[in-house]
Amino acid sequence: MAISQQLTSSDACTVKIQQLLLGLSQVSHTLAQVADLDTAINQAIRDIGQFLQVDRVYIFANHPQTPQPTVSQRWEWVAAAGFTTQSSNTERQDLPDNQLYQQWYAQLSQQQIISGLASSFPASEQALLQAWGIQSILVIPIWQQGRFWGFIGLDDCHSEREWSDIDRSILTTIAAHIGSTIQHHETAIALEQVVGERSQALRKSEERFRQFVEKSHEVMATWKSDSTITYMSPNYYELSGHRVADLVGTSFVPLVHAEDLYICQHALGQVIETGNSVSNVEFRNINHDGSTTWVSLSIAPVKNAQGEIESFQGLLRNISQQKHLEHQLREQIALSDCRAQIGTVLTHADTHALRPALQTCTEVLVKYLDAAFARIWTISDDGSTLELQASAGIYTHIDGDHARVPVGKFKIGLIAAEKQPHLTNDVLNDPRVGDKDWAAANGMVAFAGYPLMVEDKILGVVAMFTKHSLNPSVLELLGNIAAKISLHTKRHFSEAELHRQTVTLQTTLNELQQTQSHLIQSEKMSSLGEMVAGVAHEINNPVNFIHGNINHVNNYSQDLIALVTQYQQELSAPSTDLQTMLEEIDLPFLLDDFPKVLTSMKGGTQRIREIVLTLRNFSRLDEADMKDVDIHDGIDSTILILQNKIKSNAARPAIQINREYGELSAIYCYAGQLNQVFMNILANAIDAMEEAYTTYVKRGIRDYQPNLTIRTVMTERETVQIAIQDNALGIPAAVQSRLFDPFFTTKPVGQGTGLGLSISYQIIVDKHNGQLTCESSLGKGTTFTIELPIIEVPLDE
16 A cells, blocks of 8 residues: 555656656747747746646736836736736835835845745734735846846745745746846836937947947847957856957857757747848857856847848847756756656666666666666575676676676675775776776766665665766765665575475475375375285185196096996996996086096186185285386286276277287386386276276267287387377367376366376386376377386396
8 A cells, every 4th residue: 555655656746847847848939939029928927827827827027217116017927817917016016115025125135035834924924925925935036147137926826835945946947047038028118218219320330239238148149140359248258258359350259068069059040041030049148267157149140231141130038047056957867767767767677687677777876877787686595795786877788897796806795795885986996996997987976886685684785877977966865876776686685585484395395295295196006906916826826726637637537437448348238226326427518527627627727726816916025126027018017907997898899908018028127016007098098988888878979899918019219118098089178288287186076086197107217217108188088108218227137
């Protein structure tokens, strides 16, 4: 909320400044372009009243010729509603010498401004102000060439208005314009009078004119079309220090600053083209000592009887004070804009990205403070080095010799070490400026560097070079800006540290989750392996006993069959009972089938032994370490374990298994963990095809045949690639990106833990330095591809 209010206040201040500057420009244009003095002044004070939103604006003129100071109102503007003009009021002409006017006259003649609320004035003054309905007043003196001419006043009769510094600066500039305009008008009237009398008594009028010009504060000059000076009034010496006698007969061009010469040439061109006068041509006059003075020139053509221009006359007046006030006003506005821009940048900046905000700050400093270049460094994590983050102006790079400055070294490092600003308006004689030749060649005059600190902790340095001196107002602003940048930098560092801690905690949490999931899955597989190994062991012993005795039983049966056959041969006529028994047991069939039963039993026990071996191969309890194994054995063992899920059931037909095994050498790996990966991927594929079959049946499609293809190959990269492909429904792209995340599952609650693929990924990538990828197309199926590097078996194994 505070930030929002601050931005609103800053924006309002900027809008007000822009409105005041627009009003100042309008008033200046009116005073310069309107020829009639009364019309120009009346329009000007009307504009002043409207853009400053006051109820009354008036101008009083002094009467210096009277024994005691008196004043009279010359011009007045009042707002339309509820006010009447007092221009014709005799009570406001030749105002008497009383205590109030003596006090105000003394203040104004000392170039002091009178302003404030009526209620804040002394009781004797309040009575007069209240009689005129004034609640707030602002009075600015008007000066002409060092003479107190009068004053301009503004009244607010509806509210107790607090006058800002900008209001005072604007009105002071306007008062200077008005004073110059009035003086120029008075001089022009006198000039016209003198010129008008020239035809009657040329010599006499010239003498009178010269006497007038010499007494005037303005400089009179005449020159030919080729710029040769024919006359210059003596008071030009006071303005410029040039001896007038030395200038007559020479060109005026050397007296005009080279950068402003085109302005004068353009004005003369206008006079020649139109035949009319041109006023207020502003340029810098070069003085005798090489310095410059801002002047305003009015040019009039001198024509012969045929109307042809023979020469030119000009009135030159010193406008240095006016320019100085304008410069102060522009500087104040620039400082205000700079402060507002920096505040806006830092308020809206992303604290996660420090460099863009600091770069914008340096660009604002260069733009509004007219810096040659500005830079910002921040302190390194260990506090030993300043690292350049932003640079604007004539140097925009952030690499090179100044990219890293040791704390305590050079002028920048010393600012950080001492935690004190370093300021100078004499760069060439400053002991901390190392390269004086560079400074001189580039015209550097001033340097200002401030430490960036919060609670006495150094965060960086902001510094700039300028080609002009830095006044106290600019230095004060720089100190405030350094404080704002410090807070922003501190916030960035704090959030960066918080982010690092958050990332560390998140990483730790992920590792704990992975460890937990791995332990759960490992315990699950270990339990399954132990159970499988136990079952295999319990079956193996009796099966081996049976398998080992079948050969003996077979031998015994052969002997018994031979004996019965011998009995049949020797006992050709058996008894009735024996004959009946032989018929009941179907002795010929028994003799033929009994060897076949023994052979079948032997095959069955052999199959049981193979299954037990497969179960032992899957469990791999004796192979926790890496060993050379046959990948195909692991795959086949896993398929055997899942045989119950593969065969047909009431819900679907049997899943067709296609083995496309390539020629593979033994792989050095963790066999038990690889079997775990095969189990997870194959089980997921079987579940996916069961879901696909159910979905197709609901859609009326009954010719769907679940199909699982296992393909192995040796790649050119000397890796083993195992691809397990199903023809289920496929996996959406949004789900594929999370397949290997811990605890992520698409199965209903209670049917999946979300650990299988995450554990499989860790086993393949982390344990075996391999790759596990997934490619899926909706409606076509999914392929999981395992790629394992071929590792050489250590010599000790």
